[in-house]
Amino acid sequence: xxxxxxxxxxxxxxxxxxxxxxxxxxxxxxxxxxxxxxxxxxxxxxxxxxxxxxxxxxxxxxxxxxxxxxxxxxxxxxxxxxxxxxxxxxxxxxxxxxxxxxxxxxxxxxxxxxxxxxxxxxxxxxxxxxxxxxxxxxxxxxxxxxxxxxxxxxxxxxxxxxxxxxxxxxxxxxxxxxxxxxxxxxxxxxxxxxxxxxxxxxxxxxxxxxxxxxxxxxxxxxxxxxxxxxxxxxxxxxxxxxxxxxxxxxxxxxxxxxxxxxxxxxxxxxxxxxxxxxxxxxxxxxxxxxxxxxxxxxxxxxxxxxxxxxxxxxxxxxxxxxxxxxxxxxxxxxxxxx
Numbered sequence: 001x002x003x004x005x006x007x008x009x010x011x012x013x014x015x016x017x018x019x020x021x022x023x024x025x026x027x028x029x030x031x032x033x034x035x036x037x038x039x040x041x042x043x044x045x046x047x048x049x050x051x052x053x054x055x056x057x058x059x060x061x062x063x064x065x066x067x068x069x070x071x072x073x074x075x076x077x078x079x080x081x082x083x084x085x086x087x088x089x090x091x092x093x094x095x096x097x098x099x100x101x102x103x104x105x106x107x108x109x110x111x112x113x114x115x116x117x118x119x120x121x122x123x124x125x126x127x128x129x130x131x132x133x134x135x136x137x138x139x140x141x142x143x144x145x146x147x148x149x150x151x152x153x154x155x156x157x158x159x160x161x162x163x164x165x166x167x168x169x170x171x172x173x174x175x176x177x178x179x180x181x182x183x184x185x186x187x188x189x190x191x192x193x194x195x196x197x198x199x200x201x202x203x204x205x206x207x208x209x210x211x212x213x214x215x216x217x218x219x220x221x222x223x224x225x226x227x228x229x230x231x232x233x234x235x236x237x238x239x240x241x242x243x244x245x246x247x248x249x250x251x252x253x254x255x256x257x258x259x260x261x262x263x264x265x266x267x268x269x270x271x272x273x274x275x276x277x278x279x280x281x282x283x284x285x286x287x288x289x290x291x292x293x294x295x296x297x298x299x300x301x302x303x304x305x306x307x308x309x310x311x312x313x314x315x316x317x318x319x320x321x322x323x324x325x326x327x328x329x330x331x332x333x334x335x336x337x338x
Contacts, residue, residue, distance in 0.1 A: 008051040016047035024048075068098045070308060072301075073128035075104065081278055081297045082129070085149070088301025089127060096309055098124070104132075125312055127304045128158075131194045147308045147317075149300065150196040160307040164300060165321035166196055166277075169293035170203035170247075172326040173275050176291070177245045178207075180334045182273065184215045186235050186243040188228060188253050191220040200249050200277070217243060221253060228256020229263070236264055236272075244272060244335035251276035251283050254290055254331075269333035279327055288330035295324050 010028075014021045019040060026032040027044040036044075047053075072089055074082040082104070090100045101123075125145035130152075148158035150166070177185060187204055190197045201218070208214040221231035228248070236242055248254040254276035258268060266272050268288060276283060276292035283290040299322055307317035 008053045010053070012051055013044065013047045013053050016051060017043045019044060067124055069123055070098055070100050070305070071103055071123050071126045071128075072100050072304075073103050073126060073132045075129060075131045080280060081295065084297025085129075085301035085304070088298035088303075089305040090301075091298075092302045092305040092309070098305075098309075100305070125308045127301075127308055130196060131192060145308065145311050147304050147311065149304050150194070152195045159311045160317040162300065162304045162307050162317075163321045164295050165324050167199055167203040168321075169277060169295070169324040169326070170200050171207050172324075173247055173277070173291075173293060174204055174207040176326055176328060176332065177247070177273065177275065178211055178214075180273070180332060182245040182335050183211075183213050184241060184243045184245075185217070186232075186246045187216060187218045188232055188235075188246050188248045188257055189218055189220050190249040190253065191222050191227075197249055204247060215243075221256065223250050223252050225252055225256045225259065228253040229259040230256075232257040232260035233263060236260060236266070242272075245332070246272060246274045248274065248276050251278045251280045251290060251292055254292070255282060255286060258286055268331050271336065273332040273335070275332060283327075283329070286331070291329045291332040292327055293324050294327050296322060 010021050010024045013028075014024045017024070017040075019036075023032070023036050023040060024044055026035055027041045028048060032041045070089070070093060072086055074085065086100065086102050093100045123144055125147070127147045127149065129149045131150065146158040148156045148161045150163055151158065151161045153161045153163070174185075185204075185208065187201065189201055205216060208216045217235060219231040219235040221227040232246060246254075246257045248257055254274050257274050261268055261272055261274070268274055274290065276290045277295070279292045279294035283292045303318065303322060310317040
């Protein structure tokens with residue numbers, strides 16, 4: 001039998017299933033448990049499928065005063081890390097009937113134009129990376145239910161924060177290099193004014209300060225391969241003893257350090273060890289493959305979305321940083337005897 005061209009309604013589903021419209025609403029809103037039987041729920045779902053019924057979400061949202069839309073504010077998508085964050089957030093959002101709008105700050109970090117005529121009118125909440133805090137302020141996202149990623153819990157704008165255990169990741173890197181015998185390290189630090197990079201520098205300095213006979217130099221660079229190459233080359237040719245290992249805040253910075261080492265005729269890891277942080281696809285494309293810290297971007301996005309759903313429901317979000325772990329590869333080895 002041919003279907004009518006008229007869009008089926010909940011009344012049609014109720015009639016086909018032999019139940020009330022209220023029962024249809026309960027079943028399709030996933031609020032039926034304890035109120036209608038499993039058999040009735042299956043009958044309603046089957047009738048909706050047979051009729052091709054889709055709830056009118058626009059009308060429902062107008063009644064409830066919600067759009068079921070979340071904004072994810074991130075730096076420009078220059079690596080796959082934030083694409084993974086989006087994937088994880090969108091997966092959890094879809095399970096709860098929400099959509100996620102991805103808004104990368106056009107300049108990577110800094111002010112951005114409002115992506116909506118009125119962000120507050122179009123959104124139920126915001127998930128934002130601290131690396132894009134200026135963009136967040138520009139769209140008044142800090143006036144909405146807000147979850148901050150990679151942000152200082154003590155000074156966060158948001159109702160909740162979700163963090164990776166970056167401090168422990170940096171400690172794992174430092175312990176790995178110290179265990180190999182390295183005592184003179186160069187920190188190739190991301191030149192980005194963000195909490196997540198400040199705590200990397202602090203964790204590395206604290207770990208080395210606890211080990212006698214260590215030295216730590218620092219070179220700053222924007223997160224681009226060319227900038228990292230120039231900064232690493234300058235640091236490696238500066239007067240005085242050369243460091244035996246370079247600790248990079250990001251895998252892309254590590255790629256720049258590789259280029260600097262090769263320009264100077266240094267072999268990795270024979271003459272100098274290099275570590276990264278992220279475990280992007282780039283890490284195994286480099287030769288030798290990069291020792292780095294694996295960050296689970298999708299889990300990060302999932303936890304961010306779960307925290308926002310908790311805030312919207314008036315529940316307490318899950319606490320505790322997301323564990324990270326070192327992936328040792330061929331870019332690190334004991335230093336040459338002096």
